[in-house]
Amino acid sequence: MAPWYKRTLSPEEALGRANTHLENAKETKDRRRAQKLCDNAKEALERMDISKSIKDHDQIIAAFRQHGDLLEKLGLPDEAQLSYSKADELSRTIDKSTPAPTLAQVLPLSISSACVVSASTISSSTAAIRNRGTVMPTIFTKDCPPPIVQFTLPGPDDRLTSTRQLAFCLALLQETALPLDSLDASTRAWLTATEKNQDEKDRLRTLATDMIRALVQDKLKDIKAINEVVCLAPVLERPDFRALLSLFVNMINDYLLLDVQALQGLAPMIQATPEYIEADDLVKILNLLSTRLQETFHQSPQQIYRLTMTVSRVLDAMADCNIQGLDRVKLHEPLLSYLDRLKSDKDPYIVYQAAYAFQALLCIRDDEEPWQAALRRSGAVIKGVGGLASAIKGLNVA
The missing domain is CATH 1.20.930 (Transcription Elongation Factor S-II; Chain A)
Known part of the structure; x- marks a missing residue:
């Protein structure tokens, strides 16, 4: 039973x-x-x-x-x-x-909204994910209006009401190729005025930097604080982004107990601004995650899921950057073997992430040259044949 x-x-x-x-x-x-x-x-x-x-x-x-x-x-x-x-x-x-879902149900967002996607996706998109099978009746209407983002844009030196409002403002300022006619009148007026006001631009960027400093100094770093700062990741300047990335990596590396909240912050950051992450960064992060994934004794399903999902994000970024030559003995082969075992886990959430990470890792070559691989495999065969010959030689047929 x-x-x-x-x-x-x-x-x-x-x-x-x-x-x-x-x-x-x-x-x-x-x-x-x-x-x-x-x-x-x-x-x-x-x-x-x-x-x-x-x-x-x-x-x-x-x-x-x-x-x-x-x-x-x-x-x-x-x-x-x-x-x-x-x-x-x-x-x-x-x-x-x-x-089965119709073609209309699986189509992406309308092309007309693509010009503001990078700014509007800063705001929460979970409602759109939940209703991804629902197509708005106006989606195929000719010349449909651009989507309206419900953020009140601040005046010079005005107090901001939320982190997402700050992220939206910085995203607008970063979109140098954004067509002005794709924005509503008030947003267009704000962007034009703020572009000419260097003090206001510096103030908004300083607010983002101050939020990162506050998180670094916060000893608790709960998930709400992490989510607030990660919201800014796509619009941060390079030094601020790398400081935040280093914070999450150090939290995972230095803490004796695995910090799941740091994983929740690291995973979306890796894909937020890939141009700020060096190839060497990704390899080091993958090494760290692989070690934590394989060496932690009796991890909870939540920890395994978070680690595996973050590994998937890192491997995605590595594939996009065409990174090759991972250490076969120390990293590639052990991680591939462990992910293969995780694909048999009872938790479907873990199985999904493990299978995805496994396939992503297969797309990234290790550092073994073809002739070395052939020599290694032939050596194993020769060793096996030698062992068989020794066994036959020692066999007493009398």
């Missing part, structure tokens, strides 16, 4: 447990307790017998979406997206009558 923590639950029991955990997570003000309750809800849903849950599929999908909403509020957008994806997957799997 399977132990209690592996026993399959009926749909009614699983939904009851999951909904109880989610309701409690909504009510608590303790972030750690809320995250633990969300993990418990996820565990209950994963232990459910899907084959018996057809009549409850609406409630199951709603539970996964509610789980995703709570994770968003906790500052965990990647896990939230996986919950939304699971809800969509169940919707297609359980209800066989659901037609």
Whole structure:
């Protein structure tokens, strides 16, 4: 008989447990307790017998979406997206009558909005991710208006209301090739005036620098503070960006206990401004993550997931930079072997990240030359044949 923590639950029991955990997570003000309750809800849903849950599929999908909403509020957008994806997957799997998504449902954002994507994506995009299968009725309308970003732009020396407002302002100032006619009148007027006001531009950049200094001096560095600063990563100047990157890397390297929050900050930064990251930086970060991934004893699924996801981001950046020649013995082969084992994990979230990282690592060559690989393989064959010959020679046939 399977132990209690592996026993399959009926749909009614699983939904009851999951909904109880989610309701409690909504009510608590303790972030750690809320995250633990969300993990418990996820565990209950994963232990459910899907084959018996057809009549409850609406409630199951709603539970996964509610789980995703709570994770968003906790500052965990990647896990939230996986919950939304699971809800969509169940919707297609359980209800066989659901037609495949149409071409319109899988098309990206309209081309007309591409001119402001780099600025508008600074703001939260989780709602768009959740509704990625929904196409606005105006998306194929001729000459549809550009999207409006709901930020009030500050006047000279005005107080800013949020980090995202600051990020939006800096993003506008960085977009030198941005067509002015793609912006509304007030944004266009603000950009024109601020471009001529060097003191105001310096003030906005100084505010971003001061936020990084405040995070460096903060001994606790909770996830909310990290998310606030990471929001600025795409619009930081090179020295500020590298200072923030070094902070997260040192937090992972120096702390005796693995800092998951530092991983949550490092992962999006790697892809935010790749031109500020050197090839040597990526190799060193990958070495560090590989060591933490393989040497930590009995890690929690959350730690393994975060580490594997960050490894995926690093490998993506390395592939984009065409980095080759990783040390086969110390880095490439051990990491590839470990990721291959992780693909058999019971947690589907970990399996997805491990499989992605495994394929990404296959695209990055190690430092072994073809002749060295041939010599190594032939040496193993010769050694095996030699061992077989010795065994036959010592065989007593009498």
